[in-house]
Amino acid sequence: MPKTLKSDPSDVRARNIRAVFRLLFPAEQMSRAELGRRVGLSRMAISEVVGEMTENRLLRETGVDSRSGRGKRSVMLVVDPDGWRIVSIDLTQQFVIRGALVDLCGRIVDRVEIPCENMGDVPLEIVGELCEKLLSMTDRPLLGMGVSVPGVVGQDGTVIRSVNLGWTNVPLRQRIETRFHVPAVVSNDTNMALLGECYFGDCSADSVFIKIGQGVGAAVCVNGEIVEGCGYAAGEIGHVVVDPKGPRCVCGKRGCLEALLSVSYLRERIDAEPEDRTAILSEAGQRLGRALAMTVSLLDLSDVSVFGPPEIVGEAFIGSMREELESCISADYRNTPSLHRCQQGDDLVLRGQAVAVIRGLLDSVHSRGLVEDVVHFTSEGEQSHHDPDEHSGKSGD
Ligand SMILES: [Zn+2]
Structure with missing residues (x-):
């Protein structure tokens, strides 16, 4: 527009x-x-x-x-790290829902985890419960809440589809804002990992981020902006076929990227043939390198980050991925992108999501006073205890 x-x-x-x-x-x-x-x-x-x-x-x-x-x-x-807090929730882990209080510099100051047996059918209530717990742990005013979801999320914060959580068309942002009376941001998890890597890791403004776990997902950042796509599904590369003769995938097709690169598939192969460990991981890295060559060239990206368990995304994987990427795209008019393993650990999504909340607030600053933008929102509900003036002199979380 x-x-x-x-x-x-x-x-x-x-x-x-x-x-x-x-x-x-x-x-x-x-x-x-x-x-x-x-x-x-x-x-x-x-x-x-x-x-x-x-x-x-x-x-x-x-x-x-x-x-x-x-x-x-x-x-x-x-x-100022002490003036405000952000609630950040990560719904991407297996069997546990993680939440954190994050300061304005993007550092985690406190955290809570709630075990969740069946991640394929996560009740919304459990997200609210985690938010409540985190809120009870701070007396600072709240800037907003953010939730990272593995799946496709629309611009209005509706989770269009999350296979992992068993959610379809869940208006999560609206639910959170109605209940807690603070601005909320709901985002795709891989996009948030990329955002975290851009601010706290090694990504530049033109980069692609690959997350290898139970699934395989990507996020792309061009000119500092995350690419969402016309249906908010940019980066959903897991079920793109890269080898039509490859193994059958859960989606029914053959040789999807995810069928060949998911952590469970690679671990299974390594367990069966431990002596071929290096060869299996090199082959996996090579496949990913080849699959990404077109994206990297198409957008002339400068960075490729790979996030995954260290025993999978190690030297063998990254080394052969780099080799393949370089040999596929080498040309005298193109710089070779830098490829690295993301070192930020499990908090990356929580911290990236907090950055999205902060950016959301700054983008919505208009003519009213800065704090008014948040407080106005807050005072529409009854939760007046988030009035920042009331707490500005207090210390401790
Ligand atoms: Zn598939």
Whole structure:
């Protein structure tokens, strides 16, 4: 949808707030003068923007710039980790639902897990229960809630289809917002892992992220934006046939990427022929490299990240994947993409989902006061205990 080009003062203000936050998130520090230069604002204008952001505890001042050395010392600004909390839920694990309280720098400050026997039929109630538990563990104001779901999620936060959870057309975002009276974001899990890797790991703004687990999924980021696709199913590459003579897949087809690369399939083969372990993993890496060559070339991506259990996605896998990728796409007009194993561990999805909540808030900043944007939402319900002013002086979670 084309955006209008009108530029009223509140748009400019919102854009400046976003620009300042992006420069500092998650762990940069800059002086007012440097921020002003980078955003293109006068001394007075940047002071005003920063003033509003510190007042609302998005930023805080910190010591002095150690880089400035002799002479005048300047106060530095950083993202304030203590002003707000985000509830982040990860529905991708087997037999357990994980949730965390995350600070504004994307760090996990507390966590809760609820065991879930039958992941193929997860009751919605259990998600609400986990949110309740996490809320009871903090006295900070809540910026919002985010839930990562293995499956196809529409723009309105409806889970269109999650085979793993047994959900079809579940209006999850709406349910959470109605119950908890805070903004909620519901996202595809692999997209959130990519977002986490971009901010806390090694991905650049043009990258593809591959997640190998019980299934195989991908997420693509172009120019810093995650590609969703016309039906929100971008990255659902698990059931694309790469070897028509390959093994039968759960979906009924033969030789899907997932049938050849899922962790359970590879473990089964290695258990049957332990002496062929390296050969099996090299072959798997080669297949993935070949399958991705077209995507990487089509979009001219600079990074490929692979996430999976270390005993599967190890040297043999990554080495032969790199070799295949390079030999498939080599050309004198193209840079070879960098390929690496994602090192962020199991918290990647939780942290990436928290980033999506923060970005969601910043995108919705308009003419009202920053905090008002959240509080207004909150006060539509009866949960006035999320009023940030009430708690801004308290400490401890
Ligand atoms: Zn399949």
